[in-house]
Amino acid sequence: MNTNYFSEKQIEVLKFGYEQYDGVICDGAIRSGKTAVVSIGFILWAMNNFKNKNFIIASQSVSSCKRNVIQPLLSIKYLHQQYEIKYKTAQNLLVIARGKTLNYFYIFGGKDESSYQQVQGITAAGAYLDEVVLMPESFVNQVLARCSVPKSKFWFSCNPEGPMHWFKRNYIDKHIEKNLKYIHFTIDDNPSLSDKIKQRYRDMYTGVFYDRYILGKWTKAEGLIYNMYVNNEESYMIDKVPEDMILINVGMDFGGTKAKNAIVVSGFSPFMKKLYVLEAKRFEEDLSPEQLDKAFVDFCQMVFKKYGKTFNTRADSAEPILIRGLKNAALANGLRTTVKYSLKKPIKSRIDTETKLFGQHRIFLMRDTTKDLQLALKTAAWNPKKEDQRLDDGSTDIDIIDAFEYSFEEYMNNLIDGERFQW
Secondary structure, eight states, rough: OOGGGGGHHHHHHHHHHTTSSSSEEEESTTTTHHHHHHHHHHHHHHHHOOOSOEEEEESHHHHHHHIIIHHHHHTOOOHHHHHHEEETTTTTEEEEEEEEEEEEEEEEEOSSHHHGGGTTTTTOEEOOOOEEGGOOOHHHHHHHHHOOOOOOEEEEEEOOEEEEHHIIIIIIIITTTTTEHHHHHHHHOOTTTTTTHHHHHHHHOOOHHHHHSSSSOOOOOOOOOHHHHTOOOTGGGEOOOOOTEEEEEEEEOOOSSSEEEEEEEEOOOOOOEEEEEEEEEEEEOOOOOOHHHHHHHHHHHHHHHHHOEEEEEOOOOOOOHHHHHHHHHHHHOOEEEEEEEOOOOHHHHHHHHHHHHHHTTTEETTTTOHHHHHHHHHHHHBBBTTOBOOOOSSSOHHHHHHHHHHHHHHHHHHHHHTHHHOO
């Protein structure tokens, strides 16, 4: 390969495959060129050192692995010049061959504690774990245990989280004793980014997210969560329904002992360029299941009359009995909505998505009909006792934020991809 297109740190990654380390850790800022060079280095190392072997490529989910690793790999002209590459979608399998050399790269998602079961039984010659900090430790341990072929190596890439994260304490802090090469990236280590684009990313974040995503620091999350919104609230306000809105979705969170029922309507522009919060309502009174059903019916009828679109309703999946009541009420009243369970994606992933959208000015709130959510966003705080968790002690309204997140979480990947249409 012509290495003139790589930074010094990226070249260090490419060298790793031919050094005596057992693994490499690449952490640091977003858009710093980590994932791209680790992906390329992993494939080149595997193809130059093994034949007819299995390899593991994993991310938090199979879809994120496809988006962040596989699709970019498949777009690299050099790899297609050197190898015959086939991606078998149904099997989540990448098959790469050159001459008599043939290797198999299996794609996995490590989203929760049960994910380790996916990789049991496979014998691998190496593994690449992208977004490793978003995976449970049990999954990572199982992947590494699968790499039992002689001369196998581990490849890790990630953005920083909190300083007490298990990967920071057990791998980065112990990289010398574990014989791991550690390479820390900054945004300046990506030679493909212009100074203008780098500054754009620097302007996108504040607080803990700036420390982690721009400076690449393992910083503790403290204080308010949505600083970008709090510091520039007016820039996110709109006063009329956007003309480019093509889709709406409803999210609903159910109240408990201290919590209140909440419902939020979100709208989306073409290609998920923008997210609009159209309605946000917190029900202060305690509602019986029957009263809740009626309140839901009234709200949905208002939404359809006002916006003229059918929509999905994603309701808190922790309450199946209440969801069944909403489904029955929707059918009985001929509502133009389909009631489904919320996906309950990790809260940290939801917050990351919101932070990116605020930073890119791609999220907007209707001024007069979302006041309950506006207040919740301004007061939402990190839990000082639990790393990277939202404070949930009744002092802030996280119920309406949950409802908001249920309204867009099925489109999170699309919203992240929508960034490329923005710039």
